[in-house]
Every structure is written in structure tokens, then in C-alpha cells.
Amino acid sequence: MRMLLMIVLASLLPAVVDAGPSPDLGAHCMAALLAKQAGRPDAAVSELHAALDIDPNYLEAHWILAWVLHDRGQKSAAIAEFAQVARIDDGGTYGRDAQKTIDRLTAPPPPPPPPAAGRALVALTFDDGPDPNLTPKLLDLLRARGVKATFFMLGPLVKRYPAIVKRIADEGHEVAVHAWDHRLLTGMSAAGVRSQMDRTRDAIAAACGVTPRVMRPPYGGHNAMVRNTVGMPVILWDVDPNDWRDRNSGTVRRRIANGMRPGSIVLMHDIHATTVAAVPGILDDAAAKGLTPVTVSDLIGGAKAGSVWTRVKPRD
């Protein structure tokens, strides 16, 4: 009896015999569900692909795969799988749900909140990264609050952590040049300064596809040669919590709260855990003062190369 079943299956599904010992679609899907619940999406995906190798139109496998991809943030791949479900189960329950999900995923994003009245804007800036652990944590915090910041980065770290640079740009923050290394630019030749800028700018553009528009010299050090050479607005700050020296979140938060006012540029470093931990409180303080955090370029508008900015004075 068993033998007969094998022969029938083999004749119906010739591919199955080559594909392996288990033609059981349900077993692959069950294994995929268990892997998904266990937090092993890669294992789930390979089980689902095994099921779809057996039957490319297997509804359940497409449905589970769509959600695994969706939960992994692979939006366009998930939409493609939901489209398969909608096609296979056209007019059915799964098909309708899949179509609804596609509509939701492809809807235009909600408009950004309007800027605060007048020029009650502030730029939060983070230097010396990206850091492999702290920068992603900071990005999570900023994303949860819908806040945009500016990252002045160092060339070798950009080269080492390009995926973090890409995430910074993808999430709407401003990518910006600190320098290649952290040497004082004022002690270099113009060619040396140009090389520091070009190499860092190129590394950032290669990592994320966005060319930086602003720079901040290490230690804030600049002179006429630096200003004439960097080819970008020079961004300094008016609020400095000395977060590199005093590794205390409460101190950092208090100093920023005391100094921050409309048009402020706040200097921080996303390489110190105490600074990243202070960020939610800093965002609360900004909101309480009616200040909306924006990127440096949004704060300064179309500024000339070589112009120096410590704060943008409100015009009204």
C-alpha cells in the first residue's frame, strides 16, 4: 500500500523524487512556523523555499513567507509574496487579506509633522562615530520619537561600518563629514585638508549613496585656509555638554537643557553610552521648550561653503 502511494506520488510529482525524501508540504510549513516562533527567520525561509520547490503555488507557504519577510523588514520581497497569495487565492479569505496588506504597505507615508512655529528649531549633532553598538541604539531611540539628527563621522569608521552609515541616511538623518582621522586641520597643508575632506566624503557617499553637505572640523579648529578649503559650511556649536569628559547622563542632559534655545546646535558624541542614554531625556526637554529637532542642513538652510555656524539666530 505504502509502495503504491509512493509510485502514485512519484508519477504525479516527478520533481519530488529528486528534491529529497520528504514531499510533505505541511511538514515544511510546520517547521517554518516553529522556526518563526523561535526567532529563527532564516531557518523559516529555507523551509518555505523547500515547500515552494515542491509546489510553487502552495498558498500556505507563500502566506507564511510573506509574514516572515514582512517581520524582517524586507518590504518589497514581502509584497511580492502577498501578491502571490492574492493571485492564488483570488477572492478567498487569504487573498483578500493579502491584498489589504499590500494596500497598507504601499500606501504613501503620513506627512511629516509641521515644523514648530517660527524658528523654534534645534539641531542635535553626534560626532566621532559610527559606533557599532551605540549608534544603532541611538538610531532606535531617534526613530521611536520621529526625530532627525546629524552625524559627523570619521572616515575609517565609515569604511568599517558602512551598513550603519546607510541606516543613518535611510532613516532620514543627515550624514556629515568630521574628518578622515581626528587631527587638527589648522596644522595641515591645504592639500592635506582637501584630502581629509575628499576621502571622508567619498567613503560616506559610497556607504549610503548620499553626499555629505556639511562638515565639522575636529576640536572645532578652523582658520582661513581651512574655511577656504573644505568646500562645505563649517558647523560648530553653541551647546557643549562636555559629554566626552563627564560620563554622566544626568549631567549631560542638564547642561543641554540649560543651554538649548531656538536655533541651537548641540554637540554630542555617539561613542559614549552615557550620552546615548541621555537622549530620551534631552528629547523630552526639547519638546518641553517647544524646540523641534531638525538636521543641520534644515536648520541653516542653503549656506555657503566656508561659512561658519555656531547657532542660527531666530529671525522673528
Ligand SMILES: [Zn+2]
Ligand atoms: Zn570629534
